[in-house]
Amino acid sequence: MVVLRAGLCPGLTEEMIQVLRANSVRTVVDFVSSDLEDVSQKCSLSYKALVAVRRVLLAQFSAFPANGADLYEELKSSTAILPTGSPSLDQLLDSGLYTGEVTELMGAPGSGKTQVCLSIAASVSLGLKQHVLFLDSTGGFTASRLYQMLQAQAEDEEEQAVGDTALSQLEALQRIQVARVFDVYEMLSALQEVRDRLSQQAVSCTGPLKTVVIDSVSAVIHPLLGGRQSEGLAIMMQLARELKMLAKEFSLAVVPTGMQVELDIGNSDVQEPSPATPTEGL
Amino acid sequence: MGDALRRAESGTQLLARLEGRSSLKNLEPCLFAEEGSPVHGDVIEFHGPEGTGKTEMLYHLVARCIIPKSGGGLEVEVMFIDTDYHFDVLRLVTILEHRLVQSTEEMIKQCLGRLFLVNCSSSTQLLLTLYSLENMFCTHPSLCLLIVDSISAFYWIDRSNGGESLNLQEMNLKKCANFLEKLVREHHLALFATTQTIMQKSTSSAESFFPLKLQHEFDTDYRPYLCKSWQQMVTHRIFFSKQFNSGNSKGFTVVSCHLKKNNVVKRSFSIKMSFLYSAKSVLHS
Numbered sequence: 343m344v345v346l347r348a349g350l351c352p353g354l355t356e357e358m359i360q361v362l363r364a365n366s367v368r369t370v371v372d373f374v375s376s377d378l379e380d381v382s383q384k385c386s387l388s389y390k391a392l393v394a395v396r397r398v399l400l401a402q403f404s405a406f407p408a409n410g411a412d413l414y415e416e417l418k419s420s421t422a423i424l425p426t427g428s429p430s431l432d433q434l435l436d437s438g439l440y441t442g443e444v445t446e447l448m449g450a451p452g453s454g455k456t457q458v459c460l461s462i463a464a465s466v467s468l469g470l471k472q473h474v475l476f477l478d479s480t481g482g483f484t485a486s487r488l489y490q491m492l493q494a495q496a497e498d499e500e501e502q503a504v505g506d507t508a509l510s511q512l513e514a515l516q517r518i519q520v521a522r523v524f525d526v527y528e529m530l531s532a533l534q535e536v537r538d539r540l541s542q543q544a545v546s547c548t549g550p551l552k553t554v555v556i557d558s559v560s561a562v563i564h565p566l567l568g569g570r571q572s573e574g575l576a577i578m579m580q581l582a583r584e585l586k587m588l589a590k591e592f593s594l595a596v597v598p599t600g601m602q603v604e605l606d607i608g609n610s611d612v613q614e615p616s617p618a619t620p621t622e623g624l
Numbered sequence: 625m626g627d628a629l630r631r632a633e634s635g636t637q638l639l640a641r642l643e644g645r646s647s648l649k650n651l652e653p654c655l656f657a658e659e660g661s662p663v664h665g666d667v668i669e670f671h672g673p674e675g676t677g678k679t680e681m682l683y684h685l686v687a688r689c690i691i692p693k694s695g696g697g698l699e700v701e702v703m704f705i706d707t708d709y710h711f712d713v714l715r716l717v718t719i720l721e722h723r724l725v726q727s728t729e730e731m732i733k734q735c736l737g738r739l740f741l742v743n744c745s746s747s748t749q750l751l752l753t754l755y756s757l758e759n760m761f762c763t764h765p766s767l768c769l770l771i772v773d774s775i776s777a778f779y780w781i782d783r784s785n786g787g788e789s790l791n792l793q794e795m796n797l798k799k800c801a802n803f804l805e806k807l808v809r810e811h812h813l814a815l816f817a818t819t820q821t822i823m824q825k826s827t828s829s830a831e832s833f834f835p836l837k838l839q840h841e842f843d844t845d846y847r848p849y850l851c852k853s854w855q856q857m858v859t860h861r862i863f864f865s866k867q868f869n870s871g872n873s874k875g876f877t878v879v880s881c882h883l884k885k886n887n888v889v890k891r892s893f894s895i896k897m898s899f900l901y902s903a904k905s906v907l908h909s
Contacts, residue, residue: 343748371748374755375799404752407703407760410690410713410739414732417713576784579777586709587745 344370344403351398353391361385370399417442420593424553426458427465427495439595441552444585447599455599456482459557462597464491466553468514476520477532477556483520526562526577533584540592553595554588560600645768645812646700651688654891655681656860656880664768664812667805667857671846672864673821677876679710680895681864682771682816687719689769690738695724695731701738701767703757707750707777709743740767747778747796754803761811770807774818775800776850794851801853823847859883867892 345368348356365384367373374396382389423438432438439445439462447455460483463474476483492511523529533554540551559581566574589596648662662668670678686704691697704711713736720735721727742757744750761767778797786793808815846863848855860882867875875894881887 371751371799374752375803400752400756403749404756405742405744405749407740407742407757410716410736410741411733413741414713414717414736421714572780572783575780579780583709583745590709590743 346370346373351395351402353395353398358385358387358391358395361387370403374399422552422593424462424595425465425469427461427469427491428458431458439553439597441593441595442589444589444596444598447597448602449599450601456480456557457487459555459597459599460488460491462553463518463555464488464495464514467517468492468495468510470552471514472517472553473551474518474553474555475536475551476518477529477554478520478522479524479529479556479561480558481522482557483522485515488518489515524562526566526581529556529559529562530581530584533588537588537592551594553597556585556596556598558599558601563600646698646766648689648698648700648768648814651698651814652685654893655862655878656882656889662814662860664814665808666859667808667815667817668860668862669858670816670818670862670864671821676864676866677893677895678818678864679773681878681893682773682818683716683719685769685816686716686739686771687723687735690735691720691723692735697723697735699738699766700769701740701764702769702771703740703742703760703767705742705744705750705753705770705772707744707772708774711741711743711773738766747782747800750778751796751800751803754800754807758807761807761813768813770804770813770815772804772815772817774820775854776819776822779822779849798851798853801851801857805853805857819850821846823849 344350346354346359346362348354348359350370362368362373362381362385365381367376367381378389378392378396381387382392420441422441424441425438426432426435435445447458449455459476463476466472466474489511492514493507496507496511521532523532536551536554563574563578563581566577568574585596585598588594645664648664651662656662670681672678682704686702687697689698689700689702691699693699716739717732717736720732724731724735740760742753744753775797782796783793786795804815807813860880862881863879865877865879867877875892877890877892880889880891
């Protein structure tokens with residue numbers, strides 16, 4: 343709900359806002375949905391000025407349609423396929439992780455999700471020399487295990503001389519940035535930070551970021567679900583939305599992990615959806 | 625003076641009104657409970673849990689629309705509003721490649737040129753986007769199909785933002801529904817929208833607060849949860865569910881209800897497995 347205020351767009355002056363407010367037009371939505379002829383008569387403002395302001399507000403706050411052909415061109419040039427470090431998993435995923443998509447790993451505890459996440463981080467960092475962001479919400483990330491994986495993957499590549507391997511593994515470790523986030527708000531703000539960094543396109547020491555691994559999403563969401571309040575579900579939907587927007591807008595491969603659980607709230611008439619729901623349609 | 629201003633319309637609006645929109649009658653006859661659907665002004669809702677083929681059906685309809693008449697399509701333009709950020713262009717291209725007799729890059733790009741895609745991140749942005757799209761409908765007379773995937777995406781977020789008042793919770797969606805109805809009526813469009821099954825009937829014998837108004841023999845777990853304005857504007861509701869067949873075939877069932885005339889039809893469809901994993905071949909071509 344964006345409230346109208348002076349300076350929101352050129353042509354929207356303080357007096358205009360006062361007059362509009364007196365006629366119960368307070369937010370952008372009120373302004374855009376009201377009949378401008380009525381408003382111009384009641385508030386004795388210029389119709390042309392109101393139409394101009396409406397056009398600017400719509401241009402500022404609404405989404406623009408893109409043409410399918412342009413989107414296709416863009417996607418062809420910006421989509422990359424990232425190897426996961428395991429050839430059979432790559433085959434299952436149609437040759438790897440696609441950027442611009444959210445690929446969710448679901449499984450019971452102890453089924454190997456963290457190991458796959460570490461393997462993906464190692465493979466992207468060592469093989470493609472790209473940066474990886476690892477959001478750890480369970481405390482399951484251990485650098486020593488990651489180093490073991492890097493060593494194992496480096497041994498598979500025969501090109502490098504013995505002296506170089508240690509250095510390249512160290513560099514690979516440096517390209518993996520780990521953030522420990524233990525509740526959903528910390529996770530949302532970490533994602534916001536990534537978004538800010540990428541949209542400014544700052545040439546920082548972190549370099550090109552193509553992969554975001556989140557282990558795990560359900561650890562921060564489960565404490566919020568249950569009971570009759572819907573805030574937990576709303577935050578879960580918000581988090582899912584953030585992940586999808588990040589993947590689509592910046593062409594990243596986002597890999598969240600989770601555990602599927604069905605909650606049944608006793609004798610209420612609503613059965614809450616499982617955490618798998620928000621990322622449906624992948 | 626005010627009246628004259630109200631009735632005046634621009635040249636493009638006049639042309640758009642007089643030229644008329646192409647007929648969508650042959651869009652997908654198997655999908656509808658009666659012949660001659662959809663007509664302009666129809667609002668069709670696809671309802672079902674995740675993974676039941678709703679978005680896939682939308683891709684099928686989009687492909688039917690954007691393929692030129694020479695290829696067996698309707699050659700009309702489509703506006704696709706994606707609220708979930710999950711529209712997959714590569715998947716659509718795979719479907720087009722299988723449908724077109726000569727699937728050259730040029731043909732595919734020409735078909736895709738008839739598709740417009742918008743992403744919305746909140747119900748407020750959806751409303752404002754609909755206002756700004758109104759102009760587009762006037763200037764593109766061949767744009768006769770509007771798709772919203774999905775219209776229930778903001779349900780939980782709106783419910784949480786609205787606090788205790790049901791009115792506040794539903795207000796954004798109600799405004800969107802009212803404006804969509806106005807757009808569909810004034811510009812002679814057909815609207816397809818998907819909704820998720822996020823509420824299920826409780827298995828206990830507790831009283832249900834939402835008595836099922838639909839009386840039909842197919843037992844679907846349908847609980848209406850979107851606002852009344854939306855419920856009243858829907859003319860056809862199509863329920864999607866998975867078919868539990870033996871074997872590997874991906875079968876889905878579709879139950880199509882014409883709400884005003886109470887016709888119900890049940891059909892099934894399947895998706896060829898070969899379609900599913902070909903995004904890589906599209907990228908490498």
